[in-house]
Amino acid sequence: MKKIATRQGFGEEIVALGKEDNGIYVVDVDIGKSCKTTDFAKQLPNQHVNVGIAEQNAAGVAAGLATCGKTPFVVTYAVFGSLRMCEMIRQEIAYTNLNVKIACSHGGLTPANDGASHQAIEDMGVLRTIPNMTVIMPADYVAAKKLVRAAATTYGPMFLRFTRDNIPVIYDEDVVLEIGKAHQIQDGKDVAIIANGDTVCLAIEAAKKLAEEGLSARVLDMHTIKPLDVEAVKACVNDIGKIVTVEDHNILNGLGSAVCEVVAEMGAGKVKRIGVQDQFGESAPYERLMAKNGITIENIVAQAKALQ
Amino acid sequence: MKNTSVAELKNIAKDLRKKAVTMIYEAQSGHPGGSLSAADFVTACYFREMNVDPKNPKWEDRDRFVLSKGHVCPIQYAALGTLGYFPEEELHTLRQEGSHLQGHPNMKCPGIDIATGSLGQGLACAVGMALAGKRDGKKYRVFSAVGDGECQEGEIWEACQTAYKYQLDNLIVFVDNNNLQIDGTTDEVMPNIDLGDKFAAFGFDVYRIDGNDMQQIVDTFERIKMRHNGKPKCIFAQTVKGKGVSYMENVGSWHGVAPNKEEYEQAMKELEEGF
Ligand SMILES: Cc1ncc(C[n+]2csc(CCOP(=O)(O)OP(=O)(O)O)c2C)c(N)n1
Ligand SMILES: [Mg+2]
Numbered sequence: 048m049k050k051i052a053t054r055q056g057f058g059e060e061i062v063a064l065g066k067e068d069n070g071i072y073v074v075d076v077d078i079g080k081s082c083k084t085t086d087f088a089k090q091l092p093n094q095h096v097n098v099g100i101a102e103q104n105a106a107g108v109a110a111g112l113a114t115c116g117k118t119p120f121v122v123t124y125a126v127f128g129s130l131r132m133c134e135m136i137r138q139e140i141a142y143t144n145l146n147v148k149i150a151c152s153h154g155g156l157t158p159a160n161d162g163a164s165h166q167a168i169e170d171m172g173v174l175r176t177i178p179n180m181t182v183i184m185p186a187d188y189v190a191a192k193k194l195v196r197a198a199a200t201t202y203g204p205m206f207l208r209f210t211r212d213n214i215p216v217i218y219d220e221d222v223v224l225e226i227g228k229a230h231q232i233q234d235g236k237d238v239a240i241i242a243n244g245d246t247v248c249l250a251i252e253a254a255k256k257l258a259e260e261g262l263s264a265r266v267l268d269m270h271t272i273k274p275l276d277v278e279a280v281k282a283c284v285n286d287i288g289k290i291v292t293v294e295d296h297n298i299l300n301g302l303g304s305a306v307c308e309v310v311a312e313m314g315a316g317k318v319k320r321i322g323v324q325d326q327f328g329e330s331a332p333y334e335r336l337m338a339k340n341g342i343t344i345e346n347i348v349a350q351a352k353a354l355q
Numbered sequence: 356m357k358n359t360s361v362a363e364l365k366n367i368a369k370d371l372r373k374k375a376v377t378m379i380y381e382a383q384s385g386h387p388g389g390s391l392s393a394a395d396f397v398t399a400c401y402f403r404e405m406n407v408d409p410k411n412p413k414w415e416d417r418d419r420f421v422l423s424k425g426h427v428c429p430i431q432y433a434a435l436g437t438l439g440y441f442p443e444e445e446l447h448t449l450r451q452e453g454s455h456l457q458g459h460p461n462m463k464c465p466g467i468d469i470a471t472g473s474l475g476q477g478l479a480c481a482v483g484m485a486l487a488g489k490r491d492g493k494k495y496r497v498f499s500a501v502g503d504g505e506c507q508e509g510e511i512w513e514a515c516q517t518a519y520k521y522q523l524d525n526l527i528v529f530v531d532n533n534n535l536q537i538d539g540t541t542d543e544v545m546p547n548i549d550l551g552d553k554f555a556a557f558g559f560d561v562y563r564i565d566g567n568d569m570q571q572i573v574d575t576f577e578r579i580k581m582r583h584n585g586k587p588k589c590i591f592a593q594t595v596k597g598k599g600v601s602y603m604e605n606v607g608s609w610h611g612v613a614p615n616k617e618e619y620e621q622a623m624k625e626l627e628e629g630f
Binding site: 075077078079080081088097098099100101103104126127131160161162163164165329330331332335 | 382
């Protein structure tokens with residue numbers, strides 16, 4: 048299977064978008080090279096700003112640009128684009144409901160070698176609690192392109208999270224993805240596996256394994272955790288009643304929590320959450336970090352069976 | 356504090372450079388350029404100027420070292436391993452699972468006084484350490500290395516304000532002015548104009564030196580020792596990113612890339628012969 052980092056999809060699509068619309072800006076913070084905006088900077092210098100290593104300033108500059116009708120993408124690593132800029136996002140971007148997109152590489156455990164300082168495990172959860180924010184993590188290279196395009200053409204503050212490392216390409220070019228709508232990859236009746244980002248490919252593999260054991264799984268790519276596709280979650284509860292959530296993020300306040308909120312209020316259905324076990328990562332191979340947190344095909348299968 | 360001669364220090368710096376590049380080569384990941392530009396300062400701190408005890412890394416009266424530009428930790432790890440803060444063999448475990456030597460410094464590593472890696476934050480922590488020293492009437496000093504790109508972070512200047520207000524003449528900030536960051540030269544990405552002037556305007560005593568000249572570093576430390584005037588100290592050092600490895604010198608793309616086998620062998624040869 049072909050593997051490409053989703054930051055690559057972002058980097059390519061943002062150039063196309065910038066050419067179509069000269070209001071699309073990129074605000075870089077000296078990591079354009081690793082976040083894949085070098086082509087944008089070269090080809091569209093009038094729509095490009097590099098404010099240096101100054102993320103908080105970048106958030107404010109983007110807000111200012113947005114008040115003047117631009118659609119700026121602030122491009123950084125997920126740790127900095129959520130936590131370093133956090134209050135600036137809240138005050139100047141979300142409270143003001145401006146059309147600023149925070150586009151982040153190095154989501155989750157994917158900057159594996161760099162260690163805990165660079166691994167964003169809280170970002171989506173933190174951003175999810177800020178009113179007006181939309182929070183998205185595409186599942187592959189194709190989805191990254193589609194959702195970046197959707198973000199650019201949909202009004203409002205948004206946080207997009209990409210992988211540093213290569214992950215399998217799971218979608219065909221003609222897949223249709225809509226912000227705020229879960230994408231059903233396959234249907235099933237014994238368990239629903241709801242995943243996002245780099246764990247969707249694990250969910251698909253787990254579903255195959257379960258099928259071998261006679262269990263059929265519905266697999267949902269919940270690329271948008273806010274606004275959450277509440278109807279899709281409700282349908283999982285009503286149709287199946289057993290849900291496993293999978294995410295490359297702390298199990299607190301991310302996809303699993305969002306799903307549990309819906310399920311708890313319904314007063315029906317059971318959920319098992321798979322994700323980072325509320326612990327910091329370390330420098331290690333990505334697969335090892337995922338395994339240490341039980342974010343594996345085997346564990347998805349085990350949790351799905353435990354619900355039966 | 357030790358009376359290590361400049362000639363000896365130069366030899367140690369050569370050794371630490373080789374170790375840092377070896378670590379990055381073995382890990383096939385890490386930041387060689389900024390490790391090499393800061394190597395001479397790190398050497399002079401650990402092998403001459405600082406009052407530390409490798410066998411007692413948490414000793415209350417020790418001098419502190421804060422690598423605010425935390426991505427260049429291989430050069431600090433090399434110093435710590437050589438001094439025996441941990442077994443020197445551990446230098447072969449950079450960025451490996453379970454190692455003390457994380458991709459960016461963390462508190463589990465003996466000799467690391469504060470975790471860094473997110474730029475702009477270390478200097479404020481150094482200020483806190485220096486402030487505690489003043490309040491407690493301690494004699495220790497705090498040494499910190501910051502990058503020139505890093506100085507674009509606002510928190511650096513917030514820290515400087517605090518250092519001036521509290522008269523932290525026990526704080527010595529080394530500005531590694533190699534004029535390179537990731538997306539280009541510092542002049543291209545975000546002109547710093549003159550960081551020496553900026554630190555002076557924030558109330559620091561500023562010493563302008565060649566930061567890859569061991570004699571000048573040592574002389575500056577001697578001058579700093581004479582000045583207890585309530586002002587924090589800034590060593591504004593012109594340095595060469597990648598110093599000592601010809602193909603890395605002043606080449607931005609060697610910021611965060613590991614050498615391959617051939618490049619590594621050439622680096623070892625040049626470092627051995629060049630100094
Ligand atoms: C807050 C933050 N933003 C971005 C980065 C990514 N980053 C790592 S090193 C670097 C460039 C640093 O340049 P400089 O401070 O000049 O260091 P040196 O040239 O000495 O390596 C950047 C942007 C980071 N580590 N922390
Ligand atoms: Mg620099």
